[in-house]
Amino acid sequence: MSTQDQRPQHDGHYVFSDKMQSEVERVQERALAGTPLPNSLPRPEGELQRLMAVWKTPPGWRFFKSVNNVNIGFLYICTALLFFVLAGILGLLIRAQLAVPDNDFLSAGTYNQIFTMHGTVMMFLFAIPIIEAIAVYLLPGMLGARDLPFPRLSAYAYWAYTIGGLAFFCTLFFGLAPDGGWFMYPPLTSKEYSPGINADFWLLGIGFIEISAIAGAIEIIIGILFTRAPGMKLSRMPIYAWTMLVVALMIVVAFPAIIAATMLLELERAFDWPFFIASRGGDPLIWQHLFWFFGHPEVYIIFLPAAGMISTMIPTIARTRLVGYRSIVVALIGVGILSFGLWAHHMFTTGLGAMELSFVSAASMAVVIPTAIQVFAWIATLWSGRVRMSTPMLFLLGFMFIFVLGGLTGVMVAVLPFDWQAHDTYFIVAHLHYVLIGGMVFPMFGGLYYWMPLLNGNTMSERLGKWVFGLMFVGFNVTFFPMHMAGLWGMPRRVFTYSAEMGWDVWNLISTVGAFMMALGILLFFIDAIRVFRARPRQNDNPWGASTLEWLSSADYSSRSIPQINSREPLWDNPELTREVEEGRHWLPGAATGGRETLVTSPVKALPTHVQILPGDSWLPLIAAAGTAAFFLLLTMELVVPAFIGGIAAIVSIIRWLWEVDKKPQMEKVEVGDNLWLPVGATGPAAHAWWATIIMLIVDAVIFSALVYVFLHISMLLQVCPPPNAALPKTIWPWTSAALLIAGSFCIEWARRRSRSLYGDTHVDFQPWLQLALVIALGLLCLAYAADFFGHVQAGLTPTAQAWSAGVAVLVAYQGFHVVVLLLAGGYLLARSLAGHVTPTSHSTLDNVSLMWHYTTLQGVAAIFFINVLPRFMDL
Known part of the structure; x- marks a missing residue:
């Protein structure tokens, strides 16, 4: 190499030689032209074995130090489903209590704790985590990446959620569970009316879990924008990736509000700072504004990933391309924006001004338009294709029926005179479940049936799946449709019993029967899922004939080489792509740096820019998460010294973790194809860590803005x-x-x-x-x-x-x-x-x-x- 080649040149982001600069430009020109890498030469002997060794999952109990997306995503999904089952059991206890009038199965205090925990676990420990869990598992493969850019951050977010969530749920067994409702309105939850530490567990625990959710959102945003396969421009990105990008951005803006709210209420309870005490200049409505600024966008944060899964599954099931791709993308962005104008939808009876009420009512109706665009696009796709009535398809049809009904009742409660009558009745309970369970749970079960072969190559039983769907669909409607009638007859929410003279007994008994019917269907699903999990692994042969990249391989490293993408349906438009990728004919066909790595591309056109080294398996994320959870939970119990020991352990683990990751690359550049070279690592705005810091500061700024709002209010x-x-x-x-x-x-x-x-x-x-x-x-x-x-x-x-x-x-x-x-x-x-x-x-x-x-x-x-x-x- 000449002296000129060795002289470093700085372009603001990288430091590499003039020769390397020209090589990068040549690679980018090839990618922009849509030309696959010409790796026609045989790959070096042992290259695949070295790649497999680098990405090998630790055996035995050391599995829990794993940080790659396949293992963390699997654990994430299993844990979220565990909380779904636990919350469902609490729901059955609620229905058992309300089955007949004047029931003493549960006392009022116990019922309030179970009611609060049911809503809290469903919303905070299942609904949000399951969408991030599925994204962690699917996105790297779907994007053609080896892993998400911060695998240890994913591991930390998972372990923080698991440890904190299980500890929080266990408060139910010690009489320490919160009992103020999953919305925790003050002044009911102030120290005067909730003097124990039950509410403190909710405040610190949920705030901590939301921080974990934000960490996952940052990982998803950076992963989608910077680790897509070369050629996968934004206009070629799978719809599911689009939905997760919109949802992760919504989490970044919405979730800091609940963190600010929980922080303020805990300060009031712990130090008597009267933010919500009206007699001392505070206002309990501050809580509602902050909570619902998070809470109503959360409805769409839950729905949009399900919509993304539907948009991904329907073309495969119908064997045709998705109708209205660009319209769906615009609709996703529209829903994300409009959802932030709806928080006062839950506050129509709090005495807001006529102008504010009219604006929110109009926004509540306007959000139907982009949602309907997606529904009509799905119907058009099914109409233009050849539909196979498989179990996933049944769940998608069930979703459309249930969600449309939920949307119709949503328009009803957006009308102010009707909402004033139906507010805080069981009509709202029915509407909530039709939107959330219909809008998220049914598509999720369809997705689990659809993507289950990625686990070990085995599919779930179609025969048993139809029974599962039938019991869940009929059981759901038998459970929640009568609640509309009970609400119109005047049954209020959150009551633990009622008198026989009220005339609500028949509706409640029917709902209870339906709940147990639905539970039976879910039980059959888990029996079949356990059978699949224990079955002998098979080769993933893309049984549905899908077009997206997650079906290339089920290996821990995603695929042998990172494919060049030239269309939206790469597996349909290039039937040889799977063979080419597994033969190493595309990008980065091995462990070029000797460690775990992935290709970083530009955010819009997906042009390759550099190779990013990824950290390997480590116990540090688990230790840091355990320390963080200990700090929050022990502090709630006023065990200050052990709490600070846990906090110090978390800080030390994170510093050690960062010290290991943040180091100078051993190689300046590596070959990513036949004589094509890219730099290793980047700095400044070219580095994914720089953008992650920007997003973290945006979260910080939203929390600060919420505190400023409180001060101004x-x-x-x-x-x-x-x-x-x-x-x-x-x-x-x-x-x-x-x-x-x-x-x-x-x-x-x-x-x-x-x-x-x-x-x-x-x-x-x-x-x-x-x-x-x-x-x-x-x-x-x-x-x-x-x-x-x-x-x-x-x-x-x-x-x-x-x-x-x-x-x-x-x-x-x-x-x-x-x-x-x-x-x-x-x-x-x-x-x-x-x-x-x-x-x-x-x-x-x-x-x-x-x-x-x-x-x-x-x-x-x-x-x-x-x-x-x-x-x-x-x-x-």
């Missing part, structure tokens, strides 16, 4: 702001804090830019510059927070005095949390710099910490504006 309730018994700090303190924050950001940015300017100079070591700037920036950060905090202390801030002061305190405390996080992140970056790991080709830590630093500065300045500037402006 409380302020607008006041006649004088600040209230007479509160005071603002002297202006010198907030302005000093803002100036120090901005100076710290300039310092860290100067170090980052200075480091980049020295990349090409081998005679200058940029590490001392970075270390000095980092120490100065950390000092400025601490001084900035100290100035802000001292100003409020000097002004006499008392969060327990009234809600306005609590709103100020929570914004200050949230900024303090970020200061602690930056101290940890800055210390980690300093340690890596001292160890010599921040290099011209490996500086992702510096880039990501810089993003976090600048965000913390912006957030701090924004908080100063809302707390110190805006009240003074309003006073003028």
Whole structure:
């Protein structure tokens, strides 16, 4: 190699030679032209065996250290189905209690706990996890990738969900389960009316589980945008991938609201900060606004993945291409956007203004349009094809019938006069189950029958499957349709018994019979699923004749080589693709770096950019998840010392995990085809970790926005702001804090830019510059927070005095949390710099910490504006 070839050139994202630059451009031109890799030469001997060895699943009990998507996805699905069964058993207990009037099968207190746990487990421990579980299992194969880009993050999210969820469910056996309903409305759940720790388990447990869901959403977004097979442009992406992209983005925007809400209610219960206590300036409606800003988009977060599965299965079942692909994509995006305008759909009886009610009512009806586009596209596809009446098809037809009925009742409750009459009756219970079970559970069961052969090559019984469908479909309608009638007869929700004179006994008895019928169908399904799981593995031969890439192979590494994609139905349009891929004729046909790896492509056109090394199996995600769960759960039980031990164990495990992953690649470039080379790893905006940090900061910003909303809402309730018994700090303190924050950001940015300017100079070591700037920036950060905090202390801030002061305190405390996080992140970056790991080709830590630093500065300045500037402006 010549001297010119060895000279590093920096393009903002990579560092590689001029020769490598030309090779990358040539590869991208070939991909853009849709030309498959010409791997006509025989592959090296032992290449496939080395690939299999790198991706081999650990045997025995070490299986639980596995992090690849096949194993984690399988565990995820099994655990979510376990919670589905547990929640179903609780539902049967509810129906047994309501089967006859004046029943004493369950006491009022026990019924409230079971009712609360049934809704909570179904919504938080089954509905959301199962959609992420199926996505983790299917998406890498469907996208043509070896794995998702953060496999250890997937493992951490799974173990956090499992450990936290099981511990939360076990509170039922100790009388510690929450009893305020799955919606946990204050003031019922305030300390005055729920003095025990039952509600605290819900608040900390659910907040923790939602963090796990957000981690999974970040993984899905980055995986879909950056690890698609070359040539799989957005216009060629499977509809299921589109739905999961929209859903993951919705999770990023919606779920932070419930995290903010649970944090505020726990602060009120633990420290008497009165956010929801009206007599002290708070407002219980704040909870409803935050909860339903999460809760109503969640309905579509649950429905859209099911719709994506339907759009994937129907073309295969009908043996024809999907009608209206682009229209369905637009409809998916439309549903995602409109769903955020519907949260007050649940608040029509709370006294909102006529304008707000009219807007939400109109939005509730408008969301029907993009949903109907998808339904009509499915019907058109079935009409134009040759339908095989298989078990998956039966479940899809059952879905259409049930979901359309649920949609019709949804339009009814969107009409204000009707909702005022039907609100909080069993009519709403029936509508909810028709939409959620019909809209998600039936498509999910159809998907389990459809994709079961990916597990070990065996299909489920068609004969038994028809019995399963029949019992579930008839049982569902017998269970929930009578609830419409009971609701119209005036039966309210959440009652544990009723009098015989009310005339509701017949409807309730019919519903109970239907519930046990549906349970029998689900039991038959699990019996058949266990039979398939225990059967001898067979070769995955794509029994349905599907067109999508997950059917290429069931191996842990997805497929021997990553295919070049030239159409939306690659297995139909290229019947030889499976053979070509397994012979290694496409991209990256082995373990080029000697470890686990996948190909990273551009987000829109899916042009190959670099090879990403993936971390291997490890116990660290499990240890970190166990420590995190211990911190939240033990803190709920007021076991402070053990809780902090668990928290420290989690932090140490995560730091060790990041230290292992964030290292300089051993190879600068690798061959991904016949004499075609790509760089290994990337930095800056080309790196998937950089974009993951951006998404994480968006989540952070939504939480902060929710806290600002609470502060502004409380302020607008006041006649004088600040209230007479509160005071603002002297202006010198907030302005000093803002100036120090901005100076710290300039310092860290100067170090980052200075480091980049020295990349090409081998005679200058940029590490001392970075270390000095980092120490100065950390000092400025601490001084900035100290100035802000001292100003409020000097002004006499008392969060327990009234809600306005609590709103100020929570914004200050949230900024303090970020200061602690930056101290940890800055210390980690300093340690890596001292160890010599921040290099011209490996500086992702510096880039990501810089993003976090600048965000913390912006957030701090924004908080100063809302707390110190805006009240003074309003006073003028």
